[in-house]
Every structure is written in structure tokens, then in C-alpha cells.
Amino acid sequence: MKIAVCIKQVPDTANVKLDPETHTLKREGVESIVNPFDLFALEAALRIREQAGGEIVAITMGPPQAEAVIKEAIGYGVDEGLLLSDRAFAGADTWATTAALAKAIEGLGGVDLVVCGKQAVDGDTAQVGPGIAQRLGLPHVAFVKGFREIENRRLVVERQMDDGFDVVEMPLPGLITVVREVGEPRPPSLKGKMRAKKYAIPMKDAAQLGLEAGQVGLAGSFTQVVKVFAPSHGGERHRLEGPPEQTGAQVIDALVDNQVIMLGS
Amino acid sequence: MGVIIDKELCTGCGQCLDSCPFEALELEGDFAQVNDSCTLCGACAEACPEEAITVPEVERAQDGRAAQAKGVWVFAEQRGGQMPEVVAELLGQGRRLARELDVEVGAVLLGHGLDGMAGELFALGADVVYLADDPRLAEFNDDIYCTVLARLIAEHRPEVFLAGATSLGRSLIPRVATAAATGLTADCTGLAIDPDKRLLLQTRPAFGGNIMATIICPDARPQMATVRPRVMKRGGRQDGRQGRLVAVSLTPEDRAATQVLEVVQALDEQVNLTGAEVVVTGGRGLGGPEGFDLVRQLATALGGVVGATRGAVDSEWIGHAHQVGQTGRTVAPKLYIALGVSGAVQHLVGMQGSDNIVAVNNDPNAPIFDVAHYGIVGDLFEVAPAMLNRLKTLRGQG
Ligand SMILES: Cc1cc2nc3c(=O)[nH]c(=O)nc-3n(C[C@H](O)[C@H](O)[C@H](O)COP(=O)(O)OP(=O)(O)OC[C@H]3O[C@@H](n4cnc5c(N)ncnc54)[C@H](O)[C@@H]3O)c2cc1C
Ligand SMILES: Nc1ncnc2c1ncn2[C@@H]1O[C@H](COP(=O)(O)O)[C@@H](O)[C@H]1O
Numbered sequence: 279m280k281i282a283v284c285i286k287q288v289p290d291t292a293n294v295k296l297d298p299e300t301h302t303l304k305r306e307g308v309e310s311i312v313n314p315f316d317l318f319a320l321e322a323a324l325r326i327r328e329q330a331g332g333e334i335v336a337i338t339m340g341p342p343q344a345e346a347v348i349k350e351a352i353g354y355g356v357d358e359g360l361l362l363s364d365r366a367f368a369g370a371d372t373w374a375t376t377a378a379l380a381k382a383i384e385g386l387g388g389v390d391l392v393v394c395g396k397q398a399v400d401g402d403t404a405q406v407g408p409g410i411a412q413r414l415g416l417p418h419v420a421f422v423k424g425f426r427e428i429e430n431r432r433l434v435v436e437r438q439m440d441d442g443f444d445v446v447e448m449p450l451p452g453l454i455t456v457v458r459e460v461g462e463p464r465p466p467s468l469k470g471k472m473r474a475k476k477y478a479i480p481m482k483d484a485a486q487l488g489l490e491a492g493q494v495g496l497a498g499s500f501t502q503v504v505k506v507f508a509p510s511h512g513g514e515r516h517r518l519e520g521p522p523e524q525t526g527a528q529v530i531d532a533l534v535d536n537q538v539i540m541l542g543s
Numbered sequence: 544m545g546v547i548i549d550k551e552l553c554t555g556c557g558q559c560l561d562s563c564p565f566e567a568l569e570l571e572g573d574f575a576q577v578n579d580s581c582t583l584c585g586a587c588a589e590a591c592p593e594e595a596i597t598v599p600e601v602e603r604a605q606d607g608r609a610a611q612a613k614g615v616w617v618f619a620e621q622r623g624g625q626m627p628e629v630v631a632e633l634l635g636q637g638r639r640l641a642r643e644l645d646v647e648v649g650a651v652l653l654g655h656g657l658d659g660m661a662g663e664l665f666a667l668g669a670d671v672v673y674l675a676d677d678p679r680l681a682e683f684n685d686d687i688y689c690t691v692l693a694r695l696i697a698e699h700r701p702e703v704f705l706a707g708a709t710s711l712g713r714s715l716i717p718r719v720a721t722a723a724a725t726g727l728t729a730d731c732t733g734l735a736i737d738p739d740k741r742l743l744l745q746t747r748p749a750f751g752g753n754i755m756a757t758i759i760c761p762d763a764r765p766q767m768a769t770v771r772p773r774v775m776k777r778g779g780r781q782d783g784r785q786g787r788l789v790a791v792s793l794t795p796e797d798r799a800a801t802q803v804l805e806v807v808q809a810l811d812e813q814v815n816l817t818g819a820e821v822v823v824t825g826g827r828g829l830g831g832p833e834g835f836d837l838v839r840q841l842a843t844a845l846g847g848v849v850g851a852t853r854g855a856v857d858s859e860w861i862g863h864a865h866q867v868g869q870t871g872r873t874v875a876p877k878l879y880i881a882l883g884v885s886g887a888v889q890h891l892v893g894m895q896g897s898d899n900i901v902a903v904n905n906d907p908n909a910p911i912f913d914v915a916h917y918g919i920v921g922d923l924f925e926v927a928p929a930m931l932n933r934l935k936t937l938r939g940q941g
Binding site: 315342343368369370372373399400405409412417418439441443447459500503507514515519522524525526534538541 | 689710
């Protein structure tokens with residue numbers, strides 16, 4: 279089975295604190311990491327390859343330094359990587375992102391399964407996976423939390439829903455996006471790390487993907503950010519200190535007074 | 544490509560560096576410099592006290608769709624004949640937007656055997672209901688649902704299309720937007736109309752809720768958004784309100800490639816976090832799995848559901864499905880109670896939109912207090928029982 283995994287480089291928020299005054303990020307030496315959900319996508323792909331055989335290609339679109347996530351993916355054990363990088367990609371919304379990723383997947387030829395993370399933690403859109411599927415004319419199942427059957431021509435997966443989960447059969451080729459429950463990522467192997475050091479990452483720009491400047495990046499996007507501002511954390515803040523019987527009762531009384539808690543139910 | 548920094552105006556103060564969510568700005572000598580990580584989000588332009596930063600204007604293709612599109616549509620999601628609460632919220636919001644645009648509200652309902660549901664949509668504010676009732680739509684499959692929706696959009700050209708940011712909506716709607724070749728803004732928490740340009744101003748948290756962004760879709764139509772449940776007010780319900788019913792039929796070729804084999808309702812585990820009005824969350828401060836008994840008691844007393852931090856989930860005190868935060872669910876209930884939760888940024892991003900946040904923590908410096916409306920410094924094993932007692936007293940049960 280030929281599997282493409284889409285992974286994104288995002289700023290690491292693990293060591294970031296919120297500034298209590300401005301509610302913006304205090305960012306001291308924030309590093310870039312693989313989008314946490316995409317580690318689950320990599321893990322899912324590795325497990326599927328274990329069962330069905332085949333090869334995995336990790337694809338990322340980003341600035342030149344995004345090659346770091348491809349190296350990391352090689353370390354985890356994927357077979358090949360591909361970096362899509364072009365100054366013209368900057369400012370892409372999900373429409374323009376899926377344009378590039380879909381072309382790249384098409385260019386690999388004969389991909390049976392595309393695996394994406396549930397969402398990227400910088401934009402939190404969760405739109406790229408289903409968008410790629412539509413562009414490629416593939417079926418998709420989003421928010422996959424487990425696998426029931428893995429075969430060369432079909433998958434049976436568990437899809438997370440708000441009120442439980444569905445068991446869904448999907449013929450291949452197809453696309454899935456995965457959530458954390460698919461399984462904890464394994465650590466990178468020593469062999470993989472060695473290989474990553476030497477691995478020369480193939481790269482493609484917009485022209486090599488067969489895309490024009492107007493189809494990618496900000497110019498190829500339908501949406502436009504017109505304003506960015508700090509969230510207002512509305513409402514008064516109260517600090518309650520004292521004996522627990524008192525503070526516990528106080529907060530309930532305040533919530534009842536403000537009709538947050540209804541007693542009549 | 545990147546933002547343009549006017550060296551005449553730049554004083555090298557560095558405020559833009561702090562505002563940038565992508566580390567795309569650096570100080571070089573006395574000036575700010577932009578690097579390849581720039582996504583043109585514009586946060587720096589907003590932050591710059593000297594107005595030295597501009598986001599470049601980019602020519603986009605105009606395709607004239609904006610001039611022809613009319614009407615506000617709402618996707619009336621249903622599963623097994625049940626509509627989530629967000630549908631009523633979307634119709635309430637849809638009515639307000641439609642009034643400003645002076646257009647009708649359409650609701651699109653897909654499924655099978657949905658007798659009576661169209662009437663409910665009229666009562667909730669729809670002027671027109673597009674009803675596709677077909678055995679092939681009985682279960683939710685993205686591809687066939689997308690085919691039907693995209694075809695309806697092409698035929699009727701709504702100018703605005705709203706759906707709930709539920710699991711179903713966030714799986715389906717990106718596919719529909721791609722099929723309709725238009726923009727989509729995910730998980731919006733605010734919607735407004737720019738009346739001059741008839742543009743939908745879509746506001747959403749980005750970068751894990753640390754910045755808010757307002758997004759427009761200037762040319763393509765419809766302007767599509769998924770909307771976070773529980774942030775919009777539902778509209779009034781008017782029994783017996785009438786509207787037009789448009790029956791939509793599928794073509795013989797329409798079929799789903801995927802097949803739902805089984806629908807499992809996880810009702811034993813009360814984890815409908817996204818839809819909950821009250822969430823009581825436990826963190827590592829609970830000390831062990833038994834600590835969740837107290838969390839459950841409080842959740843039950845308040846008619847809420849149980850949430851957990853990743854700390855508690857990783858300690859295997861409770862299942863993944865309960866996790867709130869960056870790698871769990873995002874919630875915005877009316878009441879969020881955090882017991883023994885430190886308030887790591889990855890947790891805060893998943894709950895800071897809640898209307899009322901109560902935090903109990905014995906460390907007065909815990910970051911959770913920065914977002915709490917009621918911050919209680921104390922031992923949760925004393926404070927939470929006191930809360931339960933007070934509830935009982937007020938309800939006349941003790
Ligand atoms: C990529 C990434 C993604 C992540 N995603 C998430 C996510 O989705 N959700 C999430 O929650 N976390 C997430 N985390 C983890 C996050 O950084 C924190 O580690 C986690 O939220 C901490 O959980 P906690 O508050 O339960 O534990 P702790 O940080 O250990 O806090 C426990 C708190 O309980 C208090 N306490 C102890 N005893 C008592 C008592 N008797 N009474 C009152 N208070 C008491 C302590 O003062 C302390 O503040 C993520 C981390 C990474 C790196
Ligand atoms: N620039 C990118 N390069 C590679 N994969 C991406 C990129 N952006 C998004 N993805 C994939 O799409 C998923 C959803 O991202 P998003 O829609 O941005 O939340 C991610 O988890 C990745 O698997």
C-alpha cells in the first residue's frame with residue numbers, strides 16, 4: 279500500500295505561557311515542532327504499513343526550515359519525504375493549501391491512502407484533510423480513532439462523533455484524518471535518525487507542481503484575514519479566599535444569583 | 544513574500560516581535576525584519592504603534608459570484624432524527640444576518656424518514672426548507688452529503704452558508720466548500736455583516752485561542768462558516784410558523800463510497816463535552832482515579848459532564864474522551880469548573896471561551912486563576928464538598 283502522510287510544522291506552544299495582562303503569548307525561544315496531531319497521523323501510517331506492507335511518503339508545505347519535520351518523519355520510519363516550498367505559498371488559506379498538497383499527492387502516483395492529522399494547532403481549522411479528499415475525488419473519513427480492519431483495498435475504521443462513534447467502511451484509495459486515540463506515537467528509531475541525517479529531501483515549488491502563482495498562497499486564497507486582536511476575557515474576576523465551607527458556599531450563591539445555576543431543576 | 548515594514552517609521556521597538564504568532568519577525572540592527580515564516584496574518588500591523596507595517600494588497604480573481612448570490616442558509620444537521628442544539632442557534636443567528644441583508648433564511652435538511660423535522664425548522668425561523676429525503680442519506684457519509692449540498696448551492700446560490708462546528712460539520716463542510724470552490728472559516732465565535740459590501744465578518748480564535756482573527760471571503764460565494772456550538776443565542780421558537788418546502792431529489796448515480804456499518808452511542812460515558820452546558824473538569828490535583836468520584840458528583844448535581852486535563856488522562860485516571868484542551872475537545876459551556884487544574888496553556892485554549900469559569904486550586908499562583916471568573920484558593924477536597932452541600936441546602940435537600 280502506498281501511503282501519503284501530510285504533516286505540518288507549527289510553533290511549539292508547550293513552553294509558552296499566557297501573559298495574564300494582555301492574554302497574548304509570552305514567547306521566549308519558542309521552537310518549531312511537528313503538529314502534535316500529525317504525530318498520530320504518522321503513527322497510524324506506520325501501523326497500517328506494518329499490517330498491509332508498502333511505503334510511506336511524508337509531505338509538508340512550508341518555508342525551507344519545514345524540512346525539519348520531514349527529517350523527523352524519516353526518523354520515525356517513513357520511507358520518503360517531500361517538501362513543498364515556495365515564497366508564493368505564503369499566506370495560504372486551506373483552499374490554497376489543499377491545492378498544493380493535492381497536486382503533490384497526485385504527482386506521487388498511485389497513492390492508496392492519505393493520512394492527515396485532525397487539525398493543525400496553529401490554525402485549528404481541521405479543513406485541509408477533507409479539502410484534499412474532495413480535490414482528489416477520494417472518499418474520506420475524518421476523526422478516525424481506531425482501525426477495525428486494514429486491507430489493501432479497504433479500511434474499516436471507527437469515526438469519532440460528538441455522541442459516540444461510527445464504524446465506517448471505506449474503499450481505497452481514500453483519505454482519513456486521525457485523532458489521538460489511534461495510538462501513542464512510538465519514539466523515533468536509532469536507524470531512522472541515522473538515515474534522517476543523510477536523507478536528501480526532495481523539494482518542489484509551485485511551478486514544479488504545475489500551479490500558477492494565482493492558485494497558491496495569499497493570491498490563491500478565498501479568505502482574507504482583515505483583523506487580528508487579543509481575545510477579551512470578559513466578565514469580572516473574583517478571588518475567593520478563606521475557609522472552604524465559606525468559599526464553596528459563596529461561589530454557589532454567586533452562580534445562583536447570576537442565574538448560571540438554576541435551582542429548580 | 545511578507546509584510547512590508549517601512550524603515551522610515553520603524554523605531555525598532557520590538558512590539559511586533561511579541562505579537563507575531565509565527566516567529567516571523569526579527570530585530571536586525573534598529574529595524575524589524577520579516578522572515579520566511581510570515582503568513583501575512585497581520586497581527587504585527589495591528590500591534591505596531593508607529594503604523595510602520597502593512598500587509599501587501601494582493602490581486603485576486605473576481606468571478607462575479609458575489610453579485611448573483613442571495614440568501615442565508617443553515618445546514619440542519621441531524622443524526623438518527625436528532626438535531627443538535629446548534630441548529631437552533633444557527634437559525635437564530637441566521638435570522639439576524641438575513642434581516643440585515645434583507646433576504647430569506649434557508650435550511651438544508653438531509654437524511655431519511657425525517658417527517659416533521661421541516662416543520663420544526665420553520666418554527667425555529669427558516670423561511671425555506673430544502674429537504675433531501677432518501678435512503679441513501681440515512682447514514683452520514685461525507686461524499687454523498689457533499690454531492691447533494693454542492694449541487695444545491697450551485698443551483699440556488701446562497702450568499703452565506705452556516706453549519707455547526709460539530710464533528711459532523713467539521714468533517715463535511717470543508718469538503719463542501721472545496722466542491723463549491725469557495726472560502727470557509729472554521730469554528731467561528733462571532734458573525735456580523737458589513738452592510739455596504741454585504742460581507743460576512745467571521746471572527747474566530749486562532750493559534751489556540753491566543754489571538755482572535757476576523758476573516759472575510761470577499762469574492763467567492765457562498766461565504767461559508769462553521770460556528771462553534773453554544774456561542775450564538777438560539778432564536779425564539781414560533782409554533783405553527785409556515786414556510787416553503789422544497790423537495791430535493793437525488794440522481795440515480797448518486798451514491799456513497801463509504802458505508803456506515805454501525806452507529807455506537809457512547810451514552811454510558813457522559814462525554815458529550817462539546818454540547819454540554821456545564822463541564823466539571825478534574826486535573827492531577829485530584830491525586831488519583833478516586834478523585835473523579837467527587838468530580839462526577841458535582842457534575843451530576845449540576846446536570847453537567849465530566850472533563851479532564853491531559854495530566855489526568857495520561858495518568859490513566861479517566862478516558863481520553865474526557866480530555867479538554869488543545870489535543871482534546873474545545874468547550875465553551877455556560878459554566879466550567881476546574882478542580883485541581885494548573886491551567887497549562889494547552890488546557891486553557893480548550894476552555895477559555897466558557898461563560899463562567901470557576902477554579903479551585905491550592906496554589907495561589909496557578910495560571911488557571913488568570914482566566915477564572917471565580918478563583919478559589921483552597922483544597923479541592925474541602926471546597927468541592929462545600930459546594931455540593933450548599934447546593935443541597937439551597938435545593939432543600941439537606
Ligand atoms: C503538545 C501538547 C498538547 C497538550 N494538550 C493538552 C490538552 O489538550 N489538554 C490538557 O489539559 N493538557 C494538554 N497538555 C498538557 C499540559 O501542558 C499540562 O501538562 C496539563 O494540562 C496539566 O494537567 P493538570 O493541570 O491536571 O496537572 P498539573 O499541572 O500537575 O496541575 C495540578 C494542579 O492541581 C493543584 N492541586 C494539587 N492538589 C490540590 C488540592 N488538594 N486541592 C486543590 N488543588 C490542588 C496543583 O496546585 C496544580 O496546580 C498538552 C501538552 C503538550 C506538550
Ligand atoms: N502546510 C501543510 N503541510 C502539510 N500538511 C498540512 C499542512 N497544513 C495542514 N496539513 C494537514 O492537514 C491537517 C489539518 O490541518 P488544518 O486544516 O490546517 O487544521 C494537519 O493535521 C496536517 O495533516
